[in-house]
Amino acid sequence: GAVVSQHPSRVICKSGTSVKIECRSLDFQATTMFWYRQFPKQSLMLMATSNEGSKATYEQGVEKDKFLINHASLTLSTLTVTSAHPEDSSFYICSASRTSGPDTQYFGPGTRLTVL
Amino acid sequence: TQLLEQSPQFLSIQEGENLTVYCNSSSVFSSLQWYRQEPGEGPVLLVTVVTGGEVKKLKRLTFQFGDARKDSSLHITAAQPGDTGLYLCAGRSGNTPLVFGKGTRLSVIA
Numbered sequence: 001g002a003v004v005s006q007h008p009s010r011v012i013c014k015s016g017t018s019v020k021i022e023c024r025s026l027d028f029q030a031t032t033m034f035w036y037r038q039f040p041k042q043s044l045m046l047m048a049t050s051n052e053g054s055k056a057t058y059e060q061g062v063e064k065d066k067f068l069i070n071h072a073s074l075t076l077s078t079l080t081v082t083s084a085h086p087e088d089s090s091f092y093i094c095s096a097s098r099t100s101g102p103d104t105q106y107f108g109p110g111t112r113l114t115v116l
Numbered sequence: 117t118q119l120l121e122q123s124p125q126f127l128s129i130q131e132g133e134n135l136t137v138y139c140n141s142s143s144v145f146s147s148l149q150w151y152r153q154e155p156g157e158g159p160v161l162l163v164t165v166v167t168g169g170e171v172k173k174l175k176r177l178t179f180q181f182g183d184a185r186k187d188s189s190l191h192i193t194a195a196q197p198g199d200t201g202l203y204l205c206a207g208r209s210g211n212t213p214l215v216f217g218k219g220t221r222l223s224v225i226a
Contacts, residue, residue: 107158
């Protein structure tokens with residue numbers, strides 16, 4: 001159990017366009033979802049934490065107006081990269097947790113974003 | 117800010133050799149996890165340790181949590197090419213989200 005999916009797995013877009021990435025918990029309800037960004041050959045950096053029905057909490061240095069996060073249901077969170085630029089190209093990974101406490105985080109397979 | 121330092125950053129060894137990867141911090145963690153990540157995929161959880169001094173074994177992998185819960189190690193015995201990947205440690209303190217180390221990129225050559 002505890003499967004997390006992401007869609008799309010890969011996306012290529014033109015500079016200036018917006019891209020939406022979905023994260024779904026397939027067999028459990030996720031009170032909390034996390035969004036990470038991973039640049040090539042680097043580790044995962046937490047971008048934001050979202051609780052269902054609440055505004056996301058962004059990490060220092062992450063622009064909330066550029067990376068829009070919506071967690072409208074217990075099984076779906078979306079990350080929208082607005083006005084994407086080449087420097088936003090990265091591997092975006094979500095994870096989901098059943099509770100908002102110190103619970104296990106289940107990771108999705110990631111989405112490779114390439115901005116031309 | 118909690119930081120997790122991993123060493124070595126890169127490791128290339130021959131099949132059959134043993135290796136140890138270290139994860140150190142000045143902070144105390146309530147739990148620490150080890151993940152393995154393949155290129156283009158999300159990290160996959162290998163183990164969670166929560167008790168100081170705890171040792172867990174997963175086939176040829178041995179994980180240890182330091183007595184003070186500030187450090188951990190991953191030891192692989194008789195490494196195989198299938199062990200190749202990025203190994204990440206991640207810690208949590210209380211209610212905070214997971215904090216990841218920078219990872220150790222392991223390459224096992226046949």
